[in-house]
Amino acid sequence: MSNMLAIxxxxxxAYQGALTTTSENIVNAGTAGYVRRTAQQREVTGAGAGLLTGNAIAGSGVAITGVARAADMFREAAVRTAEADAARTDTGLVWLDRIEGALTMSALDDRLAAFFNAGQAVAADPSATAPRAVMLEQASALAASFRSTGSSLEAALADLDAEAGLAAQSLTSLAAGIARVNAGLSRTSAGSAGQAxxxxxxxxxLGEMSALIDLDVQYDTAGRASVRAGSAGGPLLVAGDQAGNVTFARNAEGAASISVQRAGQTAVAPANGGKLAGLVDGVARVVDALAAVDTLAADFVVSVNxxxxxxxxxxxxxxxxxxxxxxxxxxxxxxxxxxGIAAASAGAGARDNGNIAALAALRDSGGFEDRLVEQVGVNAAAIDGRRVVAQAQDAIRTSALAARGALSGVNLDEEAVDLMRFQQAYQASSRVIQIASEAIQSILDIR
Incomplete structure (x- = not known):
C-alpha cells in the first residue's frame, strides 16, 4: 500500500508541474519572445519483488525531469538572418527617399531652366531693364534653391550620424544584456523554468541585435552565447559575461564604419546586414549625392562668373x-x-547681346540641368531596385517567422487539450492516493 501512496x-x-507549465504557456501566448514549454516526464523505477518474475524492476510512479523549450537554433538563426537583411534594405530605402526629397523638393531643375530662359529674354532686348530685373530674381531664386538642396543633404548626413550613434549605443546595451544572461545561465540548473x-x-x-547588425552566434552546453558582429570572421562582441562597446564613425572622406572595442582592442565589424549596415549604405549615398550637388554648384558658379x-x-x-x-x-x-548683367560683348555697346548669348551656349556645354536630372534618375533607379529586394526579403522574413512560430509558438487549442489531459491525470493520481488510504484504513480497522 505504501507503494500505491508513493505512486x-x-x-x-508530476501532473501539478505539467499543469503549471501548460498554464504558463496559455498566459504567455501573446508575450513577445516567449517559447512554448513542456514538462518532461519519465517513469520512476526501482528494484522490487515481482509475483511472476521474481526480483524484477517494478514501476514506482512518474517524475518531472525538467522543462523543455520548443526551440530550434537553426530556425532562430534563419529568422535573425532574415531580420538583418530586411533591416538593411528598409533602412537604406529611408535615406534614398531622403535624398530624392532633397534633390527635388527645392525644384532646382526648374530654377536652372528659369535662369537660362530669363537670359534668353535679356538677349532679345539687352537694353530693357525689365528682363534684366526678372533675370536677377531668377538668379536669386536659383541660389536659394542650391542652398536648400545642399543644406537638406548636409542635414541628412548629420541625422545619419546621430541615428547611427544611437543604434551603436543600442547594440552595446543589448550586448551587455546578453552578457548578463550568460552569467545567469552559469548559475541556473539545466532543465529548470529559470533556465527556460x-x-x-x-x-x-539576439533578435533585437540582428535587427541592428548581422551576427554569428555560437552556444555552449549551458546555452551561453558567444556573439560576433558582422560575420563569422567579425570581432567578438560577447564572450561569457563580457561584452564589447560598439561605435560608429566617419573618416575625412565621409566613409562610415562600425567598430567593436573589447578587451583593450578595437576591430572593424564587416556589417553586411541590420540597421547599421543600412545606415552605412545611406551615408555612402548621401555623401555621393552631396558631392555631386556641390560639384554642380561650384562648376555653375565658376562658369557663369x-x-x-x-x-x-x-x-x-x-x-x-x-x-x-x-x-x-x-x-x-x-x-x-x-x-550689372554683362549682356554685351566687350566694346560692342549696351544694345549688344553677344555675351549673354554665350550664357545660352554655356547651358548646353555645361550640361547643368542634364547632370541634375541624371543624379535624380540614378537615385530613383536605386529606390526601385531596393523596393524589389525589400519585397523579396519581406517574404523570406515572413516565411522564417512562420517556420519558427510553428515550432515554438503557443497554440491555445493544443494547450487547452493538454490542460484537460493533465487535469484528469492529476485527479486520477489523487484518486489512487485516496484508494490506497482507504485500503490502509480498512486493514487497520480489521486489526
Whole structure:
C-alpha cells in the first residue's frame, strides 16, 4: 500500500508541474519572445519483488525531469538572418527617399531652366531693364534653391550620424544584456523554468541585435552565447559575461564604419546586414549625392562668373561676379543691380547681346540641368531596385517567422487539450492516493 501512496503522490507532483507549465504557456501566448514549454516526464523505477518474475524492476510512479523549450537554433538563426537583411534594405530605402526629397523638393531643375530662359529674354532686348530685373530674381531664386538642396543633404548626413550613434549605443546595451544572461545561465540548473526564461531572454536580445547588425552566434552546453558582429570572421562582441562597446564613425572622406572595442582592442565589424549596415549604405549615398550637388554648384558658379567677366554691363564696365560660394549650401547671388548683367560683348555697346548669348551656349556645354536630372534618375533607379529586394526579403522574413512560430509558438487549442489531459491525470493520481488510504484504513480497522 505504501507503494500505491508513493505512486499516487508522484503523479500528483508530476501532473501539478505539467499543469503549471501548460498554464504558463496559455498566459504567455501573446508575450513577445516567449517559447512554448513542456514538462518532461519519465517513469520512476526501482528494484522490487515481482509475483511472476521474481526480483524484477517494478514501476514506482512518474517524475518531472525538467522543462523543455520548443526551440530550434537553426530556425532562430534563419529568422535573425532574415531580420538583418530586411533591416538593411528598409533602412537604406529611408535615406534614398531622403535624398530624392532633397534633390527635388527645392525644384532646382526648374530654377536652372528659369535662369537660362530669363537670359534668353535679356538677349532679345539687352537694353530693357525689365528682363534684366526678372533675370536677377531668377538668379536669386536659383541660389536659394542650391542652398536648400545642399543644406537638406548636409542635414541628412548629420541625422545619419546621430541615428547611427544611437543604434551603436543600442547594440552595446543589448550586448551587455546578453552578457548578463550568460552569467545567469552559469548559475541556473539545466532543465529548470529559470533556465527556460533566461533562454527566452537570450533569443529575444539576439533578435533585437540582428535587427541592428548581422551576427554569428555560437552556444555552449549551458546555452551561453558567444556573439560576433558582422560575420563569422567579425570581432567578438560577447564572450561569457563580457561584452564589447560598439561605435560608429566617419573618416575625412565621409566613409562610415562600425567598430567593436573589447578587451583593450578595437576591430572593424564587416556589417553586411541590420540597421547599421543600412545606415552605412545611406551615408555612402548621401555623401555621393552631396558631392555631386556641390560639384554642380561650384562648376555653375565658376562658369557663369567666367561668362559674366567676358562681357560689359550697361555702363560699359566689365561684368562682376553673379554668384559666390564653393558648396551648394553656401551659394549666394552677389550681383545686386540688373544693369550689372554683362549682356554685351566687350566694346560692342549696351544694345549688344553677344555675351549673354554665350550664357545660352554655356547651358548646353555645361550640361547643368542634364547632370541634375541624371543624379535624380540614378537615385530613383536605386529606390526601385531596393523596393524589389525589400519585397523579396519581406517574404523570406515572413516565411522564417512562420517556420519558427510553428515550432515554438503557443497554440491555445493544443494547450487547452493538454490542460484537460493533465487535469484528469492529476485527479486520477489523487484518486489512487485516496484508494490506497482507504485500503490502509480498512486493514487497520480489521486489526
Amino acid at each position: 499516487g503522490a508522484s503523479g500528483v507532483r 526564461s533566461l533562454l527566452d531572454e537570450r533569443d529575444r536580445l 567666367a561668362v559674366q567677366a567676358g562681357g560689359e554691363d550697361m555702363a560699359g564696365a566689365p561684368g562682376g561676379d553673379w554668384f559666390a560660394g564653393e558648396r551648394a549650401s553656401q551659394m549666394q547671388m552677389v550681383l545686386g543691380d540688373p544693369r
